Amino acid sequence: MTVRVRRPASTPSCHGGSARSEPPRTGQRIVALAGNPNVGKSTLFNALTGGHQHVANWPGKTVHVARGRWQLHGGSTPLEVELVDLPGTASLAPRSPDEELTRDLVHDPLNRPDLVVLVADAAAPARSLYLLSQLIDAQIPLLVALTMTDIAASRGTDVDAAALAAATGVPVVVVPPRRGTGRIAHGAASGGSSTDQLAAAVEASIARPVLPPPTGITWSGADSPPRADSTSDSAAGSDSAAGSDSDAGSDSDAAVAEAAARFGWVHEVLAHAVADTGHRRTWSDRVDRVVTSPILGPVVFLAVMWGVFTLTTRVAAPLQAGLDRFLSGPVSDAAGRLLGLVGLDGTWVSGLVIDGLIAGVGTLLTFVPLMALMFALLTLLEDSGYLARAAFVADRVMRAMGLPGRAFLPLLVGFGCNVPAIAGTRILPDARHRLMTALLVPFTSCSARLTVYVLVATVFFGSAAGTVVFGMYVVSLLLIVAVGLVLRSTVLKNTPVEPLVLELPPYRVPTLRVLTRGVGIRLAAFLRTAGGIIVGTVTVVWLLSSVSLTGGGFGTVAVEDSVYGNVAQAVAPAFAPAGFDDWHTSAALMTGFVAKEAVIASWAQSYAASEPADASTPGTLGDHLRTSFEQSSDGHPGPAALAFLVFLLAYTPCMATIAAQRHEIGGRWTAAGVVGQLLIAWTLAVAVFQIGRLVW
Amino acid sequence: MIDPMTAVLRAIESGAGSLTEAARRAEVSYDEADAIVETLIDLGRLRREAIAIGCPSGGCGTCGSASGCHPAGHRDAPTLLAIRPVSPRPGGPSAQ
Secondary structure: OOOOOOOOOOOOOOOOOOOEOOOOOOOOEEEEEEEOOOOOHHHHHHHHHOOOEEEEEOOOOOOEEEEEEEEEOOOOOOEEEEEEEOOOOOOOOOOOHHHHHHHHHHOOOOOOOOEEEEEEEOOOHHHHHHHHHHHHHOOOOEEEEEEOHHHHHHOOEEEOHHHHHHHHOOOEEEOOOOOOOOEEOOOOOOOOOHHHHHHHHHHHHHOOOEOOOOOOOOOOOOOOOOOOOOOOOOOOOOOOOOOOOOOOOOHHHHHHHHHHHHHHHHHHHHHHHEEEOOOOOOHHHHHHHHHOOOOHHHHHHHHHHHHHHHHHHHHHHHHHHHHHHHHHHHHHHHHHHHHHHOOOOOOHHHHHHHHHHHHHHHHHHOOHHHHHHHHHHHHHHHHHOHHHHHHHHHHHHHHHOOOOHHHHHHHHHHOOOHHHHHHHHHHOOOHHHHHHHHHHHHHOOOHHHHHHHHHHHHHHHHHHHHHHHHHHHHHHHHHHHHHHHHHHHOOOOOOOOOOOEEEOOOOOOOOHHHHHHHHHHHHHHHHHHHHHHHHHHHHHHHHHHHOEOOOOOOOOOOHHHEHHHHHHHHHHHHHHHHOOOOHHHHHHHHHHHHOOOHHHHHHHHHHHHOOHHHOOOOOOHHHHHHHHHHHHOOOOHHHHHHHHHHHHHHOOOOHHHHHHHHHHHOHHHHHHHHHHHHHHHHHHHHHHHHHHHHHO | OOOHHHHHHHHHHOOOOEHHHHHHHHOOOHHHHHHHHHHHHHOOOEEEEEEEOOOOOOOOOOOOOHHHOOOOOOOOOOEEEEEEEOOOOOOOHHHO
């Protein structure tokens, strides 16, 4: 099938033997306003008709149409016409009853209007020209009313009305609708007031003969193939969107071919009539130009995240330390005295309450200021629209690495929690993409790991804690890319890359209501969820640490000799090459395998329980960690702490993630993933410590 | 000679990540690319879907901030619009 499109007419001439004239009507003339939605059509209608209008269903349709009287003054003989405000429509291929009305009306030989005024948006002229091409081919008297010229100018788009009229063969009137004024560009007499000029253009256009369609495409609608004629010298030739070899009987392909031909015509008209200087961008465009830039975008993203973590740790750290001192001092003391008053001091109840619940849950409470600030900053980023830009940048980076672009969505969710991220892989249509992404998700640094990062970074790196935490997220991103590339080049070769175009939402000014609501909900949920996990884990750890392998009484055994202590000590040597083979830390990592929220609570519990003599003043957890890492690393606590953080990031997130993976990708791949995570985590941790101890 | 619609479609299929990029690759204005994409969506050659930046609505396991997330479709949820081509057609640009 070949679709022919002629070049735009060089003049809007009304010559030509094939032109036909509309027969004059005896009744009142009807002028219809048509156009895309939101182009100012109704504003123009109201300005022209004033109060002389009414709204009713169109005869035979259930579509509301406004109709009114408009007294023309611009012609030689004043004339009153009936003005009809047709529903907004994108094209004459209807998608709704509203749009169907416009299509039916312009093709009804008995009842169609005497003139259709196409209200066209100068700021987005392509859509209006697409509709114009269909109206032209319907061979109905036309006039273009160009609106939004001020907005177009502010965006650097200059529409030359005279050139537009010349290129389309349709008279063009510039009509800023808010003022109801206009000037005639072509096809009618000039002079007089602007409203008169518009009226004159309308009157002249009603009497004007209808030209043969300059587009050369016979309108067909979406339901039937176009009746194209002759050969092509235009963009819709042999290489159209539908393909020249497409089945002529396919309505769908024919409709696409027709649309392609029309856009070829639109393109040529735009080239003649529109100058896009591009000098005046909106502030949103200017911001997007930087934050979504291929080079600056990732830099800005990293800088923003560094700022978030640095601000969070610097502001929240003093508050956190104060809370820690309060909970481990006065609160623990008061609880001890209270238990002493009821005769439970020194019993297993005292161990569970003071060493378990207060130490574990209390440590969680110290993170409230930090999490509140973090949630506030992330809510600001999200609500402003920046997070969508960050996702856009991430998508591009991933695709540049040859990874599936759409996979960034579940991976992004993974930075909140890995479990829904695994479930979120279902949005990927390709099975290999789903498998690859489900294997990558555990390397995204979930929010449960964040509290551990902050604690360790604050204890060992002081004012640089924010940078260290930020670095963990960078390591997480690098791990995702590296493991993804390895998977693509080995077990998941030839994974197709799916095209994906993203449209960004507009920027918004975050509101205080949304901010406080978002922080409140997230903070409450964090405390509720993490608190539940910690209480459960603390209870189990307390039970295991109260049972002796050598037959001592329940709750009377030293924790090092308990089931919990013995297993942790058996595992600890595996971490000697990484510099953190202290059994308290290996115990924390074991409970972290169940849920990362439990790591700090497990540390707090085991350190408190291992020093029963100091139960009333157990000291801060930070002091214990510093001493422990100093000893286990032979004087290199910094590299050992970094190695621990890297291991924590890379090894299996939690049991819930394993269950989700098994459900999505099966037991074999899940088992392979867990083994891979442990190997990668251990190897990286050893490498970090061994290299770090040489230089630090 | 390639027409603007085919050029935009090919730009998307070849990995243009945004409408701006698709317009640049197709050598058309952003306005044209936008209008072409809308038409291709109307014609069923592209599909638009709102995607949430946040947690899915199906529950978030043990996530500490689960109930604070905006699930897809939530009125406060910032979304990206993903335009994905539908299945390639015999004789269409992707097969060429």
